[in-house]
Amino acid sequence: MFKKALLALPVALALGATAHAEKPPEEVLQDLIDSVDSAYLTQSEQNLLMMADNPAMWTGMDGEDLFHTPRGPNNVSMEACDFGKGPGVLEGAYVELPRYFEDTDRVMDLENRIVHCMTEVQGFAADDPAVARRHGSGSDHMKIQTYIAMQSNGMEWNNPLDHPLEIAMRDAGEVMFYRRSGIADFNCNTCHGESGKRIRASVLPSKDVPQEWTKAMSWPAFRVGHDNVRSSQHRIRGCYWQMRMPRINPDGDASIALMSYWTDASRGQPAILPDMKR
Amino acid sequence: MLKKTPIAAGIAALATIFIAGGCAVADADKSNAVDYTAMTPEELAEHLIFEANGFVLDQEVQEGGTTRQRMVQDDLHKACSVIGGGDPDQETLEAVRAAAAESIVYPEGGIELGDWERGRELAWSGFGYRVGHKTDDHSARDVGGNCYNCHQLATDRTGGNLGPSLTGYGKTRGTSEAMLKYAYDMIYNPHVYFPCTNMPRFGHSGFLDEQAIADIMAYMFDPESPVNE
Structure with missing residues (x-):
């Protein structure tokens, strides 16, 4: 543990230089804890202690290499890709996703935008593992997502709602959040409509308490129980599974609509990137 | 092989019209590709769930049938789904x-x-x-x-x-x-x-x-x- 901490320090320093937030993720979280009385934010003292030594930092560092290395059949780096603020511009890009992209005429989240970059710019086939493998700390996706997201640490969530499609997707996501169905009659609000509620021992975040919600949707995060860095799409998949609903398609607009809504619910709150969760 | 008779020429001309017409229809489909902004939020949510490949809807489920029915709302689901809680x-x-x-x-x-x-x-x-x-x-x-x-x-x-x-x-x-x-x-x-x-x-x-x-x-x-x- 001590050795890991020693190793993590230079990592934090190195990434700190490129991640433009002044405060590391654990301090962003601490400020939120100080600002509101929340059982959700404070539930794991152990995780709070480990935050400075978050294994997701390593995942992000691997992502930095992948991002800047020319790859794929076209042998170009992802610096050529636009994540919303111009080619290669990552600072603050993630907190403004999902957003409308003119080149695809579509509202896209980070994962779909990375797929677009890999297939259209770098020339990877859709079934190439770089594109198709979405989960696990060892996947290109999680490495690159973590790296890009870290460039928005401490910045306020602010997904644009200017283009009519951005508004339509956000509003449809809201309907989905409250839409009950299935054999267990659940919706997202069943678990995320009230502060201080627990599933067994786990305190749930409330969508209506933005200081809680920003942590809830600050992905990628290292999930201690999974021993892996996880994404927003992974969280959504898990929620629908628990609700006994069908598997959500990460490339479909339904998942992006839901993300447009949940990001809007955190508007103005600082992102914790990368986060650490139970 | 059609002989070059006036009738055949007529058929060929008709075929050309059909092909052109087919293209026109295809183009219309593309430009008329579902306009999300013309739908209500409820309509768009239904569209994203059921028509736009939002979920895997054809998996068999334990109670019989497919996952589609897990997304179809019954009367209670509709009555009790209130925006904002x-x-x-x-x-x-x-x-x-x-x-x-x-x-x-x-x-x-x-x-x-x-x-x-x-x-x-x-x-x-x-x-x-x-x-x-x-x-x-x-x-x-x-x-x-x-x-x-x-x-x-x-x-x-x-x-x-x-x-x-x-x-x-x-x-x-x-x-x-x-x-x-x-x-x-x-x-x-x-x-x-x-x-x-x-x-x-x-x-x-x-x-x-x-x-x-x-x-x-x-x-x-x-x-x-x-x-x-």
Whole structure:
């Protein structure tokens, strides 16, 4: 543990230089804890202690290499890709996703935008593992997502709602959040409509308490129980599974609509990137 | 091979028109590709779920049929899905309550308590009806009620608090016929007492069978059960 901490320090320093937030993720979280009385934010003292030594930092560092290395059949780096603020511009890009992209005429989240970059710019086939493998700390996706997201640490969530499609997707996501169905009659609000509620021992975040919600949707995060860095799409998949609903398609607009809504619910709150969760 | 007769030329000309027409139709489809901004949020949500490849809808599910039906809303789902949370109007709540009362089916021999030890495990188990990246195989294990997710029961295990604590349930309430009926109703279709509650309709939906309900009720009421220690 001590050795890991020693190793993590230079990592934090190195990434700190490129991640433009002044405060590391654990301090962003601490400020939120100080600002509101929340059982959700404070539930794991152990995780709070480990935050400075978050294994997701390593995942992000691997992502930095992948991002800047020319790859794929076209042998170009992802610096050529636009994540919303111009080619290669990552600072603050993630907190403004999902957003409308003119080149695809579509509202896209980070994962779909990375797929677009890999297939259209770098020339990877859709079934190439770089594109198709979405989960696990060892996947290109999680490495690159973590790296890009870290460039928005401490910045306020602010997904644009200017283009009519951005508004339509956000509003449809809201309907989905409250839409009950299935054999267990659940919706997202069943678990995320009230502060201080627990599933067994786990305190749930409330969508209506933005200081809680920003942590809830600050992905990628290292999930201690999974021993892996996880994404927003992974969280959504898990929620629908628990609700006994069908598997959500990460490339479909339904998942992006839901993300447009949940990001809007955190508007103005600082992102914790990368986060650490139970 | 058509001879170059006036008729054949006419056919060829017609074919050209058809082909051109076909292209025109294809182009129209593209430019008329569903306009999300022309839909209400509700219409768009339905479209994204059912028409735009939002979910895997063709997987077989444990109760028979496909995952599509897990996304199709019944009357209760529609009535109780309120944007922003909270309850629908009083009239709607009364309709939900009345429909719930109609839905409840009692065991032929009346409500009886089963095996509290099996009930203890079913109250704890979250197994059952999950589909997608990991699908529960009901032939491998019994379907649980997952009561502990939301309720505290016996305190040897940690329960959630989305629902009220049920610790000491039978001890404090007794086992009168009325009490057993109330608990049975609450498990079978809780909307009869709490319209638009978050709790699933475990009996009405078929999530739990008659034996499982009897066993879970024994766990709640049996004097030997750790719930009533």
